[in-house]
Amino acid sequence: MNPLAPSNESPSPSGPPPDRPRTLLSGRGDPFLSRVEGETGANISACYQCERCTNACPVSQYMDIKPHQVIRHVQLGWREALLSSTTVWVCLSCEMCSTYCPNEVSVAAVISFLRNMAFHSSIAPREKLLAVFHQTFLDQLRKFGRVNEFWLMEAFNRHLPILKEKIRAGTLPEELRLGWDLWRKGKLHLIPRRSKAIAEIRAVYRRQRGEVAP
Amino acid sequence: MKLSFYPGCSLDGMARDYARSITAVFQHLEIGLVELEDWTCCGATAAHSLDEMMAAALPARNLALAEKLGLDLVSPCANCFNRLRFSRKLLREKMVDVPWQVSGELEVHDMTRFLAEPALIKRIEQRLVRPLAGLRVVCYYGCQMVRPPRITGYTDFENPQTLDRLAAALGAEVRDWSYKGTCCGASIGIGRKDIQDTLTGRLLDKARQAGAEAIVVSCPLCQANLDIIQRRSKGMVIPVFYFTELMRLAFEGGERAGVWFKQHFADPLPLLEGKGLL
Ligand code: SF4
Ligand code: SF4
Numbered sequence: 001m002n003p004l005a006p007s008n009e010s011p012s013p014s015g016p017p018p019d020r021p022r023t024l025l026s027g028r029g030d031p032f033l034s035r036v037e038g039e040t041g042a043n044i045s046a047c048y049q050c051e052r053c054t055n056a057c058p059v060s061q062y063m064d065i066k067p068h069q070v071i072r073h074v075q076l077g078w079r080e081a082l083l084s085s086t087t088v089w090v091c092l093s094c095e096m097c098s099t100y101c102p103n104e105v106s107v108a109a110v111i112s113f114l115r116n117m118a119f120h121s122s123i124a125p126r127e128k129l130l131a132v133f134h135q136t137f138l139d140q141l142r143k144f145g146r147v148n149e150f151w152l153m154e155a156f157n158r159h160l161p162i163l164k165e166k167i168r169a170g171t172l173p174e175e176l177r178l179g180w181d182l183w184r185k186g187k188l189h190l191i192p193r194r195s196k197a198i199a200e201i202r203a204v205y206r207r208q209r210g211e212v213a214p
Numbered sequence: 215m216k217l218s219f220y221p222g223c224s225l226d227g228m229a230r231d232y233a234r235s236i237t238a239v240f241q242h243l244e245i246g247l248v249e250l251e252d253w254t255c256c257g258a259t260a261a262h263s264l265d266e267m268m269a270a271a272l273p274a275r276n277l278a279l280a281e282k283l284g285l286d287l288v289s290p291c292a293n294c295f296n297r298l299r300f301s302r303k304l305l306r307e308k309m310v311d312v313p314w315q316v317s318g319e320l321e322v323h324d325m326t327r328f329l330a331e332p333a334l335i336k337r338i339e340q341r342l343v344r345p346l347a348g349l350r351v352v353c354y355y356g357c358q359m360v361r362p363p364r365i366t367g368y369t370d371f372e373n374p375q376t377l378d379r380l381a382a383a384l385g386a387e388v389r390d391w392s393y394k395g396t397c398c399g400a401s402i403g404i405g406r407k408d409i410q411d412t413l414t415g416r417l418l419d420k421a422r423q424a425g426a427e428a429i430v431v432s433c434p435l436c437q438a439n440l441d442i443i444q445r446r447s448k449g450m451v452i453p454v455f456y457f458t459e460l461m462r463l464a465f466e467g468g469e470r471a472g473v474w475f476k477q478h479f480a481d482p483l484p485l486l487e488g489k490g491l492l
Contacts, residue, residue: 058397062409090406093262094397095361099371108362112262119264130263130405137260138268145254147223156404171407181445185477187228197252197275204271204313 032077040113042106047071053097053107063087067097067107074110080123088115089127132162142205145195150188153179216246217323218285220276222294223255224434229291231477232434235458236290236325242341242465243334247288250279256297259401270310273301277322278314286321288328290458292359292433295324299365324359324366326432326457330376335383344467345385346460348489352389352426353377353457354417356436357397371395380457381430384464391424393417400435414443421452427485428453430460445479453482468492 037044053067054060065073065085073082082088088111097107118125125131136156140147157163166172182188195201206213225233240247257272277298280287289295304310305318329338360371368374374394381388399413417440421429429452431437440454459474468491475482486492 058413059399059402059409062406090402090409092357092397092399092401093259094357096357096395096397099361099363106362112266115263116266127405130402133404134260134263137258138264141255141257141260141272145252146226147255147258149227178442181442181479182228185479187230187477189227193226195252195254197254200275200313201254201272205268207313208265208267208271 032079033074036074036110036113040106040109042110043104044071044074044110046103047075047101047105048103050102052100052102053105056096056100058094058096059090059092062090067091067111070111070114071105071107082114083118083121083123084126086126087111088118089125089130091115129162129165132156132159142202143198144192145198145201146193148189148192149182150190151192215244216248216285217288217328218280218283219247219249220253220256220280220287220289220294220298221249222253222289222291222434223258224291224438228438229434229456231474232290232437232456232458235456235462235474239458239461239465242462243329243337248283248285250276250283250287253279256294256301258293258297262297267310269297270301270304271312273298274305274310274312274316275314277302277305277318277320278312278316281316281320286323288323288325290325290432290434292324292356293435295322296358296365298322299367303365324376324432326359326376326380327368330379335379338380338383338461341465342385344464344491346381346464346489346491347385347387349386349485349491350389350425350427351381351386351430351455352391352421352424353381353394353430354398354421354436354440355394356431356433357395359433360395377430377432377457381460384460386430386460389424389426391420391426393420398436398439400439403439410439411443414439418444418452426452428455428482430455430457432457441479447480451480453478453480453485455482463491 033044049068049072051068057067060066063086065082065087070082070087091111093108093112095108098109101107119131133156137147137152140152140155166175221233253276255272256276257269261269261272289298299322302318302322305316355374355377360366360368360374363371378388396417397413398417399410403410429440431454437454437456444451463471468486471483471486471492
């Protein structure tokens with residue numbers, strides 16, 4: 001079975017757990033909990049559901065799975081629900097949750113790890129614009145070694161689905177106005193500054209992907 | 215005194231006014247800044263969001279450059295500072311494998327905390343030409359500079375004081391408020407403008423309620439976010455200053471303020487004029 005195959009058995013956030021046996025390959029159950037604990041160093045088992053993290057969070061009202069529920073979901077191995085949540089994309093990594101947790105559970109680190117995991121999974125990101133924007137940012141970084149705001153936005157809008165999405169949502173005129181205002185204020189710079197060390201950065205990217213230099 | 219300096223992409227782009235004020239202020243204080251040659255982007259929110267290994271690896275190259283210079287590193291941007299410290303922690307713990315010679319032992323300062331040390335506060339007070347008497351401000355730190363404390367090293371993360379001390383040293387009247395470290399939502403504006411506008415709007419409201427006429431920040435993303443949202447506001451705007459812009463104003467007087475602040479959307483000139491600071 002392909003561990004990354006989309007599952008239509010995702011439990012709804014408040015719904016019951018999947019009732020088929022947990023298998024190691026699909027990353028449910030204890031291996032999932034151990035993996036998240038191991039990768040993030042977060043003390044997930046220590047959570048006693050006091051909800052202080054959620055109360056400290058500035059955007060919890062926009063999340064389908066609240067920060068304290070994220071921790072519970074990890075304990076229960078509800079992987080698909082987490083990876084297809086709005087939570088992983090809406091989270092600002094502002095670290096209020098981790099800072100105020102009485103048990104020092106690094107909630108923000110867990111959500112970041114899940115966002116990484118969601119991005120590398122076959123589950124479509126719930127906030128597509130944000131996911132594509134981050135990806136575009138990294139593309140620009142790989143191209144220039146640094147990121148220039150003008151070329152970043154240009155590259156972002158060059159993705160046709162993104163442009164269509166903006167037209168559909170009616171946000172494009174406002175964005176063009178903002179671009180014009182920034183231009184008038186002299187805040188945009190058309191000539192990107194490159195770093196001469198770009199070859200080193202690209203080499204790290206290649207190694208990340210497991211490619212070996214010939 | 216000499217430091218190595220990592221400006222970061224924002225100071226190379228939208229926040230060039232911040233960069234200029236930093237250069238001026240450090241000259242006044244006679245502290246040398248050596249910009250890292252060929253520095254590269256720290257990866258910012260994007261690497262952190264999508265690829266945590268790159269988020270640890272990208273800043274490491276800049277740390278390696280600073281170690282080669284043998285000079286403590288200072289970062290003016292809250293996000294870069296956070297990413298550099300994050301990478302440094304993983305390097306120390308030998309959790310990240312990078313091709314550069316780097317130990318992670320070098321000190322990485324955020325610029326506000328470096329300048330808010332007692333000895334430098336004294337030096338700042340000695341350089342004042344035009345104290346900012348009567349200017350009522352709140353200081354806004356945002357999230358990345360102070361949290362998580364195990365990365366940033368802030369012990370007073372609930373009620374940070376570095377910007378407050380600096381603004382007070384310049385003679386400004388610093389108001390207390392409870393939103394010093396509440397996230398402004400800059401990182402989410404691209405996809406969820408509704409959330410960003412709610413968070414930013416609340417900060418501006420709370421600053422007003424605290425009796426502030428201006429906000430003092432150190433993060434280029436916070437500045438852009440709090441400033442841009444006011445670009446079409448009709449009524450009274452709340453100018454958003456980089457703390458180094460206010461330092462420069464207090465060190466040099468306001469004759470050239472029209473040039474310094476021309477990239478601000480929320481125009482600070484009427485306020486400064488009313489206070490007799492121009
Ligand atoms: S604050 Fe900590 S202990 Fe409380 S619910 Fe959140 S993660 Fe669990
Ligand atoms: S890091 Fe994310 S979950 Fe935690 S308080 Fe901030 S926005 Fe909420």
